Amino acid sequence: MGTALNGRTRFLSDAELTAFFKVASRSKRDSFLFNAILFFGLRSREAAELKLSNFDFENLIITIRAVKNGLTRSYEEVPSELWHKLKMYLKVRKAHPKNPYLFPHRYLETAAMTAIGVQSLFKRICQKAGIKEHSVHDLRHSRGRQLALLNLSSNRIARHLRQKDSASANRYVDLANDREADEKIKQASQIF
Numbered sequence: 001m002g003t004a005l006n007g008r009t010r011f012l013s014d015a016e017l018t019a020f021f022k023v024a025s026r027s028k029r030d031s032f033l034f035n036a037i038l039f040f041g042l043r044s045r046e047a048a049e050l051k052l053s054n055f056d057f058e059n060l061i062i063t064i065r066a067v068k069n070g071l072t073r074s075y076e077e078v079p080s081e082l083w084h085k086l087k088m089y090l091k092v093r094k095a096h097p098k099n100p101y102l103f104p105h106r107y108l109e110t111a112a113m114t115a116i117g118v119q120s121l122f123k124r125i126c127q128k129a130g131i132k133e134h135s136v137h138d139l140r141h142s143r144g145r146q147l148a149l150l151n152l153s154s155n156r157i158a159r160h161l162r163q164k165d166s167a168s169a170n171r172y173v174d175l176a177n178d179r180e181a182d183e184k185i186k187q188a189s190q191i192f
Helices: 014-024 028-040 044-048 080-093 115-129 137-149 154-160 166-191
Strands: 061-065 072-075
Touching: 014 028, 014 115, 028 044, 028 080, 028 115, 028 137, 044 115, 137 154, 137 166, 154 166
Parallel strands: none
Antiparallel strands: 061 072
């Protein structure tokens, strides 16, 4: 069901996202890694196991296979800024020409970074940014919430996040509805 606190889905606030990416942007790898996790709503293992072959530079398409249910989705509407971050990262990644993985293992020549490695890196960046009580999976929830705030349906959110059905994405629509309700309550209280 994801990371929850008191039964609520956890996500990073806009201020936390800004602070997090301010620190992550100090490294080309970290900047691309966590921007990709946020944009695609990647699970840590999905991010760790991305291969160079997942990226079609000619047609600007990225293909991702979900680890949880095996669904594969190709993304054509990828922001140019994300492609730019990828190209900047690839310039410093050249030290690993034999490794097929986008994020090479630190010591093993042809292995991927581990999911635990992604999580540890996230925690270190959070600590430097002064952010507490979050996991890397909360970036996935942050993306679901962002999509819901754009008034996308739970079906569309589920498709973007590579979820099997829309029931799992309903939590994000509920989060958006909570925000809308809070705004209406706030406006109503100003009347008195």
